[in-house]
Amino acid sequence: MKIQLALDRLTIEQAVAVTRPVSPYIDWIEVGTSLIKEFGMDSVRALRNAYPDHVIVADMKTFDNAVYEFEMCFSAGADIATVMGAAPLVTIEACMNTAAKAGKKVMIDLLHTSEEQLEALQMYSDAIFCLHVSKDQQEMQGSTQGTEGFYVPPSLSGEGRKLAFAGGITVDMAQALTRIYPHVMIIGSAITKAKDPAAAAKTFYQLKKE
Numbered sequence: 001m002k003i004q005l006a007l008d009r010l011t012i013e014q015a016v017a018v019t020r021p022v023s024p025y026i027d028w029i030e031v032g033t034s035l036i037k038e039f040g041m042d043s044v045r046a047l048r049n050a051y052p053d054h055v056i057v058a059d060m061k062t063f064d065n066a067v068y069e070f071e072m073c074f075s076a077g078a079d080i081a082t083v084m085g086a087a088p089l090v091t092i093e094a095c096m097n098t099a100a101k102a103g104k105k106v107m108i109d110l111l112h113t114s115e116e117q118l119e120a121l122q123m124y125s126d127a128i129f130c131l132h133v134s135k136d137q138q139e140m141q142g143s144t145q146g147t148e149g150f151y152v153p154p155s156l157s158g159e160g161r162k163l164a165f166a167g168g169i170t171v172d173m174a175q176a177l178t179r180i181y182p183h184v185m186i187i188g189s190a191i192t193k194a195k196d197p198a199a200a201a202k203t204f205y206q207l208k209k210e
């Protein structure tokens with residue numbers, strides 16, 4: 001299981017700095033959508049240069065213009081870029097092809113993706129599928145991933161499917177998540193906003209070994 005640190009609502013300097021003490025406990029570094037929107041590819045390049053040994057995820061949340069956006073991310077040093085699962089299939093197909101050509105990977109963010117579309121997405125066996133509770137759902141509706149059962153749509157529950165979980169994940173939730181043992185656990189504020197980010201990250205890291 002990989003731990004992906006999500007860097008959001010920070011300056012590039014803050015993002016690089018908060019990652020420093022945390023870096024031994026995380027596997028992947030997500031350049032959050034908010035950083036990319038505010039600072040563009042400079043944010044991806046800065047994290048790539050500062051952390052050459054980590055996997056860099058560009059959380060583009062692409063919905064259109066797939067080839068241009070994915071090539072831009074991969075040229076800036078990203079190893080993985082994200083596309084919205086609700087996007088037209090032609091866009092998702094283009095992301096998959098662009099990533100394959102560059103020897104990179106795609107994460108499909110399933111936020112607000114219909115069951116029908118999920119069925120259609122099943123064919124992308126190389127992709128990582130991210131089950132995501134959004135910031136707005138968390139902050140305005142109080143939604144969480146929960147600590148009991150994590151819902152995995154039947155169309156994605158097959159053997160070998162790479163699943164990621166994101167959205168307000170706390171240590172309690174992470175503990176429950178380890179029962180599913182997803183491919184990726186995405187954690188943002190529980191680490192970046194913690195009093196002691198390194199100690200928080202270490203707690204998540206230790207869950208991987210239980």
Ligand SMILES: O=C(CO)[C@H](O)[C@H](O)COP(=O)(O)O
Nearest residue numbers: 006166167168169187188189
């Ligand atoms: O995609 C995101 C925001 O759109 C974040 O990566 C995701 O929500 C994780 O951050 P947090 O743990 O703070 O919710």
